[in-house]
Amino acid sequence: MVWSTIATFLRFSPIFVLFLLPFSVTFHVLLGDAPGLTNLLRRVLHTVVFLTGEFDYEANIASSQYTLTYIMFFLYLLVGTVFLMNLLVGLAVSDTNEAMERATKTRIGLEIDMILHVESCFPQSIRRLMARGDRSIKRNIGYTFGHFLKELTRWFGLTKNALRRQQTNRDPIPNPIFHDLSKRRKSSREEMQEKLNSLSYQFEALQEQIRSIQKATENISSIVTKERDS
Known part of the structure; x- marks a missing residue:
């Protein structure tokens, strides 16, 4: 789960950088940082720390004299702490299942x-x-009726051979699942047979067309040969 969350964050990281980098550059300019790449990277780190709630408002924002600084800070509160952080939590929770x-x-x-x-x-x-070995499982057909016949033998004294004959001669109880499967198989066979018949008819029609084309070509060739001879 940890690696899945990390992978989700890495897929989302380009969008995360696109939101944080403009705010970092804006704060670097508005808060009067000294020019240089080191100070810019430090301001980027401060902007990332802002997401955890460590704003240090008195030291960073309240000392600024520009109104635009407060506007950008308010936008950063909405975009960074509300939108981005909740989006990260939602992405992490979505992969939980x-x-x-x-x-x-x-x-x-x-x-x-x-x-x-x-x-x-x-x-x-x-x-x-x-080792327990293998165990064969058979379809349960007619065991309830067989149990009923066994109970009857206790009362009427039927022999085992008579009981076997009754069990072998009776029709098995149809299973609705197998009955449905047999219906589907029969319908699929009928559909395949209809398709084969239609294909055979189409094949015969194509053969007739080919024969007519051959006759026409033979007639044309005979006419051409007669004209050449004449």
């Missing part, structure tokens, strides 16, 4: 690696005892 999802996936991956590492440290005999 995505960062939490990535952190959860990373945690699960680390847990799996740790479990595999711990299991690899055990001897092979212990790992065979701890």
Whole structure:
């Protein structure tokens, strides 16, 4: 999450500089700093510190005699402390859900690696005892009716063979999910068949056009040869 927030700030840093640099140069000129690159960089640092709330109003702003200084300071309060800082907080909070999802996936991956590492440290005999093997899962069809028939055998004394015949002869309970899938598969097959039929008709029409073009070219070639001979 920390690295995600840092990456978000780095993507936003060009806009951040575009807002802070004009205010830094303006304060450097209005507050009467000595000319030079060092003093300009110091004023840029002061402007960045202003964002934390350390304005030092009496030492920096109140001693100025220009009205424009107060106007620019008021604009800086609105743009810097209200707009930029709240925008940074919003960008950091917007990545929280995505960062939490990535952190959860990373945690699960680390847990799996740790479990595999711990299991690899055990001897092979212990790992065979701890192995649960594969488990096959089948579709649940008709077990409720089978249970009902088993209950009937207790009361009427039906044999096991009769119970098996009843279970094998009865129709399975249709599953709505598989029924829907079969309908979709059937409709898709019908659509594909219709498309194939339309393509075959179009192909036959193209063949007829090609044959007519061939006949026309043969007629034209025969006419041209007759004119040459004459």
